[in-house]
Structures are given as C-alpha cells and as structure tokens.
Amino acid sequence: MAVHDIGYVELYTRDAVTSVDYFVSAMGFTRVADSVEPERSSVLLQQGGVRLVVTSGRGIVRFLEQHGDGIADIALTCDDVAATAVAAASAGATVTRSSQGLPVVSGFGDVVHTLLPTDSTVNSLPAGRSWSYAPGATATAAAGRVTGLDHIAVCLEGGSLEKYADFYREVFGFSRYSSEYVAVGAQAMDSIVVRSDSGSAIFTLVAPDPGKEPGQLDNYLERNGGEGVQHLAFRTGEIITAVQECRERGVVFLDTPDSYYDMLGERLGGLHAQVEELRETKVLADRDEWGDLLQVFTRSPYPRNTLFFELIQRNGSRGFGSANIRALYEAVERDRLTS
Known part of the structure; x- marks a missing residue:
C-alpha cells in the first residue's frame, strides 16, 4: 500500500x-x-x-x-x-x-x-x-525553471501533529524524516516532516504551539476556515534566475531584512560571492551536512491570504532549512502585521 x-x-x-x-x-x-x-x-x-x-x-x-x-x-x-x-x-x-x-x-x-x-x-x-x-x-x-514538487507544507491545529504523522505512516507508508520546534518571542510552531519511501511525496506538517500566544499559524487557520495546505514548494535548479523572471512577471516575494544577509557570509563560508545576488532577490540560504539549500517564498496571490508558494534549490542539501524556518516565520509575521 x-x-x-x-x-x-x-x-x-x-x-x-x-x-x-x-x-x-x-x-x-x-x-x-x-x-x-x-x-x-x-x-x-x-x-x-x-x-x-x-x-x-x-x-x-x-x-x-x-x-x-x-x-x-x-x-x-x-x-x-x-x-x-x-x-x-x-x-x-x-x-x-x-x-x-x-x-x-x-x-x-x-x-x-x-x-x-x-x-x-x-x-x-x-x-x-x-x-x-x-x-x-x-x-x-x-x-x-520549475523541475518538480519538492514538498507540500500543511498547517494543522495545535496538538495534532503526532496524530497526523501516525495517520500518514499507517495509511500511506510514510516515514518521519525530521522535526523542528521554533520559538519566536511569545509565539512558537512545531513541525514534523513525513515522506514516502520513494522520497517523491513529502509533507511538512506544521502547527502552532497551543501553549504559546496565537501567531501567524493560528491566523492562517482562522482565515482558511481550518486546516489546509499552507504552501507548495517548487524545486528549481536556478533559483536566482527563476526569482528574477517571476518578479518581472508580477510575482511578489516576501521581504527579508538586510541584517540577514549582513551575517550570511560569516554563517555560511563559501557563499560570499553570492551574498549580493541573494540579498537582491531576497533568497534565503542554509546548509546541512550534505550541501546548501536556497529558498524564497511568495506572498499569497489569493484574497484570503492563505495559500502561497516557495521556490527551492537544493545543492546537495536534504534538509528543510532549519536556520531558515525562523527567518520564514519572521518574514510571514512581518507581512501579516503590515498587510
């Protein structure tokens, strides 16, 4: 099965x-x-x-x-x-x-x-x-520019991650790949990544921590009328070019403060030559033991500001940008508070 x-x-x-x-x-x-x-x-x-x-x-x-x-x-x-x-x-x-x-x-x-x-x-x-x-x-x-569907991010009610992770294991043969807990101020989110044995179907399950103050995920659940797909992540081999082309055609991407890029060269040695390109396109960068990861997120094009999209380039990386999860959370939070 x-x-x-x-x-x-x-x-x-x-x-x-x-x-x-x-x-x-x-x-x-x-x-x-x-x-x-x-x-x-x-x-x-x-x-x-x-x-x-x-x-x-x-x-x-x-x-x-x-x-x-x-x-x-x-x-x-x-x-x-x-x-x-x-x-x-x-x-x-x-x-x-x-x-x-x-x-x-x-x-x-x-x-x-x-x-x-x-x-x-x-x-x-x-x-x-x-x-x-x-x-x-x-x-x-x-x-x-898009070569595949890297993963699907699913926003769930707080406290339900374990239930759904077990459901996708029992029904579809998915296994747990990774987990992450991110706290930003008085808010926090939890996540579990599940994937098929083939590695071709990957769901990133995210949920707010019900013990913390309500934040962007609670806001999503309210706007969406319950649980749903938060974003689709499209894989690309040329993220800088893809972002430039999409932006010229009208796609609006979430902003990232310059301070993120000021520290990026020190945090990720070897990316110094790319930092200005990343800064200009607002692309986030991370690294794991297998390689580098580049990713950027769009603003939702829909009236209720729910579903949005991600462009992601994997240069060997198998993870999901642990250091960038916080950056994404903060970027979405800024967009939520200013829109």
Missing part, C-alpha cells in the same frame, strides 16, 4: 482565469489540457514534474465559502490502490468514490487524496476526467 508520488495537486478557485494566468504568465507553467463537466471545469497545468489542476464551478461552492481559494486534493499514486483504500478506512479515514469511481481518502481538514495507480505518470493525463488537449499542447512534460 506504499505511496510512490504525488500525481497532481488540485486547486479550487473562484476565478479560474486569473489563477491560471498567474501560474502561466507569472510562474512559467504550460496549459496542457481542459476538462469541462456539468458541475465543474478544470485546467491542467504542468511544468517539469509538477501537475496542477485548477478547478472552478458551482460544484465546489461549499469548499470556497469555507476556505477560499486553496488546495482541495493531493492525488497520490499507489502500488496497490485497493489495499491503500482499505488501510485508510481501517485507520479511521473516510473513503468515498469520485464520480469516475476512483477511491478518495479524507486527509486533513477538507483536503482529500484521490488514489491513482502508479502508471499515472507525468506524461499521462490525470485519470477520471474527460480531457482535451489545449491548442499546441502534448502529453510531454512542459519545460521551465
């Missing part, structure tokens, strides 16, 4: 035209195919190994009223779809069927997991819908 990969991520939105334009015009995705159904219409976008399904229509009104624009489905490819569905039900999950008969497993909040066979590759259209290719599009993976 092991999960191999993330087949696609589905975004529900009130304004499909604007949302698709953001991904295509600003972030470099390609429109691959369209699906029109009585209750909803979907657009399949692709870049590298990332597939996004952008969906709108009257069939998703309840989700939008509760959560606003956000991720509703993280489809998972499994080696045994039927066994995974049985394991999910045994673990207490709700298992339903899509209109096309695919198993759909409840995840966190109102986010679900459609289960797909492992032959649902990046060069095939998502199962269960009637797709038609966009003019000039093919099934071949669209090239761009």
Whole structure:
C-alpha cells in the first residue's frame, strides 16, 4: 500500500482565469489540457514534474465559502490502490468514490487524496476526467525553471501533529524524516516532516504551539476556515534566475531584512560571492551536512491570504532549512502585521 508520488495537486478557485494566468504568465507553467463537466471545469497545468489542476464551478461552492481559494486534493499514486483504500478506512479515514469511481481518502481538514495507480505518470493525463488537449499542447512534460514538487507544507491545529504523522505512516507508508520546534518571542510552531519511501511525496506538517500566544499559524487557520495546505514548494535548479523572471512577471516575494544577509557570509563560508545576488532577490540560504539549500517564498496571490508558494534549490542539501524556518516565520509575521 506504499505511496510512490504525488500525481497532481488540485486547486479550487473562484476565478479560474486569473489563477491560471498567474501560474502561466507569472510562474512559467504550460496549459496542457481542459476538462469541462456539468458541475465543474478544470485546467491542467504542468511544468517539469509538477501537475496542477485548477478547478472552478458551482460544484465546489461549499469548499470556497469555507476556505477560499486553496488546495482541495493531493492525488497520490499507489502500488496497490485497493489495499491503500482499505488501510485508510481501517485507520479511521473516510473513503468515498469520485464520480469516475476512483477511491478518495479524507486527509486533513477538507483536503482529500484521490488514489491513482502508479502508471499515472507525468506524461499521462490525470485519470477520471474527460480531457482535451489545449491548442499546441502534448502529453510531454512542459519545460521551465520549475523541475518538480519538492514538498507540500500543511498547517494543522495545535496538538495534532503526532496524530497526523501516525495517520500518514499507517495509511500511506510514510516515514518521519525530521522535526523542528521554533520559538519566536511569545509565539512558537512545531513541525514534523513525513515522506514516502520513494522520497517523491513529502509533507511538512506544521502547527502552532497551543501553549504559546496565537501567531501567524493560528491566523492562517482562522482565515482558511481550518486546516489546509499552507504552501507548495517548487524545486528549481536556478533559483536566482527563476526569482528574477517571476518578479518581472508580477510575482511578489516576501521581504527579508538586510541584517540577514549582513551575517550570511560569516554563517555560511563559501557563499560570499553570492551574498549580493541573494540579498537582491531576497533568497534565503542554509546548509546541512550534505550541501546548501536556497529558498524564497511568495506572498499569497489569493484574497484570503492563505495559500502561497516557495521556490527551492537544493545543492546537495536534504534538509528543510532549519536556520531558515525562523527567518520564514519572521518574514510571514512581518507581512501579516503590515498587510
């Protein structure tokens, strides 16, 4: 019942035209195919190994009223779809069927997991819908600065991390990869990273410390109407160029104070030549025993200021920027207080 990969991520939105334009015009995705159904219409976008399904229509009104624009489905490819569905039900999950008969497993909040066979590759259209290719599009993976989906950050209620980490282990065969606790002033957040044995499906589970003062994660949970996907992290091999291009096309990135870069050269020897480029693009840097990590975060493009995105470049690093978790927390906090 092991999960191999993330087949696609589905975004529900009130304004499909604007949302698709953001991904295509600003972030470099390609429109691959369209699906029109009585209750909803979907657009399949692709870049590298990332597939996004952008969906709108009257069939998703309840989700939008509760959560606003956000991720509703993280489809998972499994080696045994039927066994995974049985394991999910045994673990207490709700298992339903899509209109096309695919198993759909409840995840966190109102986010679900459609289960797909492992032959649902990046060069095939998502199962269960009637797709038609966009003019000039093919099934071949669209090239761009983004090469893959590095991880998905999930914001949960305080005190629930252990429960969900156990759930993803029991149901999907995920293992715990790392954990982190970050305190900033009177606020604090806890996190557990879980991933599939293949290493292709990674969830960073984050939650506020209920024993501390309310902060940005509590604020997210309120704005989002409960638990949900906080951000998607897109992997790239050229983060400086990717940020420059995205910024020119209208993507707004979170700010980082100059003091962060003033100390960066001393903290990470060997990056002196890059510090000014990092400062100009507001890219964060960290290092672990395997190599360097570069990452930057966008401001949310959605009205309720919930879902946002990350660009991440791994130069050997296998971690998640332990030193940058605090920097991200502080950057989001500054943005929250000034917006």
